[in-house]
Ligand SMILES: [Fe+2]
């Protein structure tokens with residue numbers, strides 16, 4: 297018992313000492329608030345990312361990719377954003393922040409990074425498509441929070457590495473609740489760690505609440521619609537059998553579109569992730 301308690305402390309301490317996003321300073325925080333605000337404009341986003349070379353050049357290269365190219369080479373950020381479309385650029389920037397500024401910055405091992413990245417993109421795309429059908433929440437916000445819902449796993453992948461990866465696979469294949477297994481083993485779970493991390497990084501409150509409760513479901517009434525979308529998408533991406541609620545039905549029906557979106561994002565980031573299910 298004492299050992300487990302110290303493991304929990306060790307994991308939480310790791311969050312406290314975690315340093316990321318050193319290069320971008322205030323840019324990331326500003327970006328998250330633009331991405332989260334459905335009244336933000338094309339110009340707001342342009343004003344922030346034009347100063348960031350990595351993001352600008354990625355957006356331009358995606359505008360020139362086979363998905364959007366109309367045979368005319370695109371050289372400016374503004375042109376690229378018009379070609380891709382505002383909502384789509386927001387998705388790309390969100391993914392970039394997640395991959396470049398969180399996953400890569402924390403130096404996760406490539407296979408572990410890929411494991412988490414694939415699951416996160418799958419849930420994000422499914423949740424966004426679902427939000428587009430149900431109309432309870434802004435699909436863009438849903439995409440962002442769904443992409444980040446398992447952020448607490450980053451800490452476990454960093455500190456416990458292989459043993460954690462094995463534990464995840466074992467829990468999924470045996471249909472066990474991952475959180476219960478984590479608590480039994482580490483005295484904490486990826487919900488609690490994700491919550492502490494998201495508060496440290498000053499994510500909006502509804503994000504921190506969804507991250508904290510995406511398995512136990514215990515959020516305040518006002519966050520329920522958002523949580524419901526993320527939970528349905530999360531179950532859809534991991535379960536082989538599907539429940540009977542309307543969300544699961546919609547997701548199943550839209551499966552092809554969701555997989556196309558997932559593949560597109562994977563290609564954009566050239567992380568060569570092939571969904572197997
Ligand atoms: Fe989770």
Ligand SMILES: [Fe+2]
Nearest residue numbers: 419445446530
């Ligand atoms: Fe998940």
